[in-house]
Amino acid sequence: MAHILVVEDEPTLRILMTRMFRDAGYQVTAAATGAAGLQAALGAQHDLVVLDLMLPDLSGEEVLRVLLAARPDARVLILSSVAEVGRRVAVLDRGAADFVAKPFVNGDLMARVRLRIRDQGSFATNPTHTEVGDGAHLDLHRRDLVINGQRVQLSHREFTLMAHLLHRRGEVCTRQELLADVWGIAFDPGTNVVDVYVGRLRAKLASDTIETVRNVGYRLLAS
Amino acid sequence: MAHILVVEDEPTLRILMTRMFRDAGYQVTAAATGAAGLQAALGAQHDLVVLDLMLPDLSGEEVLRVLLAARPDARVLILSSVAEVGRRVAVLDRGAADFVAKPFVNGDLMARVRLRIRDQGSFATNPTHTEVGDGAHLDLHRRDLVINGQRVQLSHREFTLMAHLLHRRGEVCTRQELLADVWGIAFDPGTNVVDVYVGRLRAKLASDTIETVRNVGYRLLAS
DNA sequence: CTGTGAAGTGACAAATCTGTTATCCGGCTT
DNA sequence: AAGCCGGATAACAGATTTGTCACTTCACAG
Secondary structure, eight states: OOEEEEEOSOHHHHHHHHHHHHHTTOEEEEESSHHHHHHHHHHSOOSEEEEESOOSSSOHHHHHHHHHHHOTTOOEEEEEEGGGGGGHHHHHHHTOSEEEEESOOHHHHHHHHHHHHHHHHHHHTSOOEEEOSTTEEEETTTTEEEETTEEEEOOHHHHHHHHHHHHTTTSEEEHHHHIIIIIOOOSOOSOOHHHHHHHHHHHHSOTTSEEEETTTEEEEOOO | OOEEEEEOSOHHHHHHHHHHHHHTTOEEEEESSHHHHHHHHHHSOOSEEEEESOOSSSOHHHHHHHHHHHOTTOOEEEEEEGGGGGGHHHHHHHTOSEEEEESOOHHHHHHHHHHHHHHHHHHHTSOOEEEOSTTEEEETTTTEEEETTEEEEOOHHHHHHHHHHHHTTTSEEEHHHHIIIIIOOOSOOSOOHHHHHHHHHHHHSOTTSEEEETTTEEEEOOO
């Protein structure tokens, strides 16, 4: 049975949601503060976290950031007053799964919750996150990179290149190798796409993450 | 220890490769005909199949097609004379992992083999193929769809939409639902992107795969 | 210090992707 | 039969992605 964590400071709403989800057949844990919510979220695996943006202690954004840094595969549904709708894009960018504005129609929220949980269920069997040491994860679905809590949007090529470098982190990858594996080009010398794309990656990362090995190729720093 | 299957009719070359791979520490199975190779490939799990394009009985393309239809996650390295380099794009499109032209430098082939095997090793821990009933698979890395042996290139959006439909195959998905889940649009009515993208998918698939449910939404045929 | 070749960078053009709009089609209702 | 409505489709424009090229910067050898 799916397990939902509700983080909401307003008692009425918290109790309402708890009852509603429970009635729908979910197992529910509720938290009234950001700190308590974070503790619960980190302590156990939840299928969905319903998180209010406006909390007494920590800001919802903060909770979201910390939570996703620790569990990049967590699904978080952000709940927020219409006045804060402007933050919508921001939190979705940060990795939230969905955003619902308060006040909401019960059925509407319920539908959203069901949707997000079902989703996770079917995808969860094939993990979409490739763990790659320290704080780095590749998110196959979003095609982006989570590196120490920061979510970096990558293009298709950038992603493939990054994936390859990550798999061999610490080892040197020759241009030839990268051309063959990332671009599928077997022979052709006489292009500097690799250089260009390494440059583009560096621009999106801490620029000292990818090291140049003169006359050979590139290497991603081991950690 | 990784297991390689070599399918090559010319005895000298077959023995040479067998010895080379064995010396490199791999377990090797060799087959001299397409039929024998196919049988071996379907009978056991290999980490890499090295396949000659020019075989006495079946064409290499044929072997590749049948093999990938049955095991879409198989890694196949195509070996072929320079004269056939024109087929390169075609076989890579069909899902081959790599292409090496004959005659080749031993070390070169060895490097390619190592690369493809290592690759598979690291990705294999997180399966990149989502099985979805009958002959359909979603390949998260290539962002494409394998449907009864045919590999269909999809754009990012098309892929996400297709993934959603596949997850719910047989059930109807409302436009709203698709908008929310695939596009992340919560409210906005007044767009027909969904219709447009369903159209684009239909153009790439057997056009009767996606069914219209009037006044409701779309449904992917159950099988 | 200087010359040479390797690597980095900015600008650009082509290709692709995305979403909108306008129009067309086909079935249903009246 | 005519009108209407939901859905299909073609064409388009803007955005993004991709790879190339020319030029700059940098590291090392002499």
